[in-house]
Amino acid sequence: MKHILVPFHKTKASLKALEYAAMLSIGEDASVTALHLVDQDQYSSKKAFELDIKKITELEVRPMLVEAIKINPNLQKIRLQVMAKQQEVSAHILEFAKSNDVDFIVMNSHGLPESDIWEHQLEDTTAYQVVLAARCPVFTFTQEPKTKKLAKIILPLDLSGGSMKKVPLALQMALKFKASLHIFSVSENLSSSETDQIRKMQKEVLEEASKQKIEVSKIIIEADELFTPLMEFSESIAADLIVIMNRPKVLWDDLFVAPGAKRIISFSKIPILSLRGRDRHTTA
Numbered sequence: 001m002k003h004i005l006v007p008f009h010k011t012k013a014s015l016k017a018l019e020y021a022a023m024l025s026i027g028e029d030a031s032v033t034a035l036h037l038v039d040q041d042q043y044s045s046k047k048a049f050e051l052d053i054k055k056i057t058e059l060e061v062r063p064m065l066v067e068a069i070k071i072n073p074n075l076q077k078i079r080l081q082v083m084a085k086q087q088e089v090s091a092h093i094l095e096f097a098k099s100n101d102v103d104f105i106v107m108n109s110h111g112l113p114e115s116d117i118w119e120h121q122l123e124d125t126t127a128y129q130v131v132l133a134a135r136c137p138v139f140t141f142t143q144e145p146k147t148k149k150l151a152k153i154i155l156p157l158d159l160s161g162g163s164m165k166k167v168p169l170a171l172q173m174a175l176k177f178k179a180s181l182h183i184f185s186v187s188e189n190l191s192s193s194e195t196d197q198i199r200k201m202q203k204e205v206l207e208e209a210s211k212q213k214i215e216v217s218k219i220i221i222e223a224d225e226l227f228t229p230l231m232e233f234s235e236s237i238a239a240d241l242i243v244i245m246n247r248p249k250v251l252w253d254d255l256f257v258a259p260g261a262k263r264i265i266s267f268s269k270i271p272i273l274s275l276r277g278r279d280r281h282t283t284a
Helices: 012-025 046-071 073-077 089-099 117-122 126-133 163-177 192-211 227-236 260-267
Strands: 003-007 031-039 078-085 104-108 138-141 152-156 180-186 216-221 241-246 272-276
Touching: 003 012, 003 089, 012 031, 012 046, 012 073, 012 104, 012 138, 031 046, 031 073, 031 089, 046 073, 046 078, 073 078, 078 089, 089 104, 089 126, 104 126, 126 138, 126 260, 126 272, 152 163, 152 227, 163 180, 163 192, 163 241, 163 272, 180 192, 180 227, 192 216, 216 227, 227 260, 241 260, 260 272
Parallel strands: 003 031, 003 104, 031 078, 104 138, 152 180, 152 241, 180 216, 241 272
Antiparallel strands: 138 272
């Protein structure tokens, strides 16, 4: 991690995102950029917009960053970037990340109402849009940080094409934070040969983690879907992070069944670290 991007909205959630960025930057000598977007359409003239953006920057945003630095000394390399909002917020974030060599994005996910299944299926939050398209890992959270370290990391594994591609990132995070790694899979809808394949994958990761002196465990749970048992397992071990893969674009069947990654990002009570899959068949 050399450059961490935090979309900043003058909210408590954005300050919490900076806390996570400070935690992630420990030992990395990383710079942190707080990107603040201002909607220029509400101004009658360009001059009025420029005057107000200066006021917002100096009197509202910068003082919040100064306070954040006092609390988190690791944020000494933070810089503020204020831009006029000219397109979707997610597009601004992705464009900035691409053109400024950002290799990690940290942002709050507002989620969607789980009770409104149609809204969940048809609408995407800004965080989810960024997760789908970002070329770098994206760290999202819905709750305030309960800890300032990552002690327990969950690595879900399944038979999708990209599932093993997130293993190096999970191992890297476990090494960085001296965290334990918990390999998690579900098997109710799998044949015996598929279950054997899952066990083989888990064994490969366990052996590699053990070589790197990472405390590791594995579990296969009988369940017909991933989300509920994964959330229950994360609560049972008081996990601090879940590392997932996501697919880069929505398929037609997503109109009827929300993709696993979207549901996890929207409703998980613990942070999610997402890595984009390379093809449309890669799922959470």
